[in-house]
Amino acid sequence: MTFENIILEKQDGVGVITLHRPKALNALCAALIDEMGIALDDLESDDAIGCILVTGSEKTFAAGADIKEMKDKTFQQAYGEDFITKGWERLSQTRKPVIAAVAGYALGGGCEIAMMCDFILAADTAKFGQPEITIGTIPGSGGTQRLTRFVGKSKAMELCLTGRMMDAEEAERAGLVARVVPAAELQEEAMKTARKIAGLSRPVVLMAKEAVNRAFETTLAEGVKFERRLFHATFALEDQKEGMAAFAEKRAPAWKNR
Numbered sequence: 613m614t615f616e617n618i619i620l621e622k623q624d625g626v627g628v629i630t631l632h633r634p635k636a637l638n639a640l641c642a643a644l645i646d647e648m649g650i651a652l653d654d655l656e657s658d659d660a661i662g663c664i665l666v667t668g669s670e671k672t673f674a675a676g677a678d679i680k681e682m683k684d685k686t687f688q689q690a691y692g693e694d695f696i697t698k699g700w701e702r703l704s705q706t707r708k709p710v711i712a713a714v715a716g717y718a719l720g721g722g723c724e725i726a727m728m729c730d731f732i733l734a735a736d737t738a739k740f741g742q743p744e745i746t747i748g749t750i751p752g753s754g755g756t757q758r759l760t761r762f763v764g765k766s767k768a769m770e771l772c773l774t775g776r777m778m779d780a781e782e783a784e785r786a787g788l789v790a791r792v793v794p795a796a797e798l799q800e801e802a803m804k805t806a807r808k809i810a811g812l813s814r815p816v817v818l819m820a821k822e823a824v825n826r827a828f829e830t831t832l833a834e835g836v837k838f839e840r841r842l843f844h845a846t847f848a849l850e851d852q853k854e855g856m857a858a859f860a861e862k863r864a865p866a867w868k869n870r
């Protein structure tokens with residue numbers, strides 16, 4: 613499959629989506645968002661794929677929504693077409709695990725896209741921010757909501773009100789980023805992590821993702837109950853029998869993904 617604004621590759625059970633608009637710092641134009649949706653549909657329906665990686669270039673993950681494309685929209689157009697919802701939320705609805713590997717700028721919609729992934733691995737060059745306020749608007753694809761859940765009200769408020777960027781180290785300290793690695797090692801480390809996940813039992817990985825995500829949508833008591841039901845459900849899987857037998861027999865498990 614070939615695209616104009618992204619590159620889609622598959623290797624070792626991992627689907628890699630590389631944002632690729634080098635002249636516009638990977639600004640997220642409508643065509644790019646559509647292409648990412650098509651790529652995600654393809655990867656979700658491909659049984660060979662167990663984990664998805666979304667990445668950009670060395671200089672930029674993505675510098676936000678395409679400002680030149682949206683600058684002349686009227687309120688009627690933005691509201692009428694529910695601008696930014698269509699297509700953008702596709703990433704957050706992905707059932708397979710998705711890792712964001714971020715180097716350079718992840719600003720505005722770029723930061724929002726990274727936050728829609730299940731976790732973020734960052735190069736030490738990464739810079740995160742919601743600079744919409746500096747161009748006369750506010751985040752429109754979950755920035756005020758997801759960032760606040762990641763880093764808490766005070767820091768989210770400061771970042772959204774000033775447009776300040778935070779570097780990778782600050783983002784890791786604040787809980788936005790799972791891990792920071794040297795820029796030269798980012799792609800290798802991200803692939804290693806994605807391959808590790810892709811090599812585990814597929815249904816169990818989906819259940820783990822669903823259980824963690826439930827923590828953001830419900831009370832602790834309901835979340836713990838939900839987790840327990842999924843935990844019980846793993847005992848209906850051949851992979852639970854295989855995983856535990858393999859541990860007891862001191863050998864590597866051979867997952868059947870059922």
Ligand SMILES: CC(C)(O)CC(=O)SCCNC(=O)CCNC(=O)[C@H](O)C(C)(C)COP(=O)(O)OP(=O)(O)OC[C@H]1O[C@@H](n2cnc3c(N)ncnc32)[C@H](O)[C@@H]1OP(=O)(O)O
Pocket residue numbers: 635636637639640675676677678679680681696717719720721722724743744747750751752753755
């Ligand atoms: C999704 C929503 C609803 O939340 C909204 C948004 O995402 S709004 C967008 C938020 N993002 C920004 O405001 C960042 C805008 N970009 C910058 O501030 C700078 O480009 C930079 C700090 C990321 C990098 O600066 P620098 O290295 O000096 O590169 P530039 O010369 O500025 O950029 C190179 C080239 O890319 C074009 N560009 C950059 N960002 C965007 C963008 N978001 N949309 C469209 N085009 C962008 C920039 O215009 C340059 O192109 P040319 O003009 O030279 O053709």
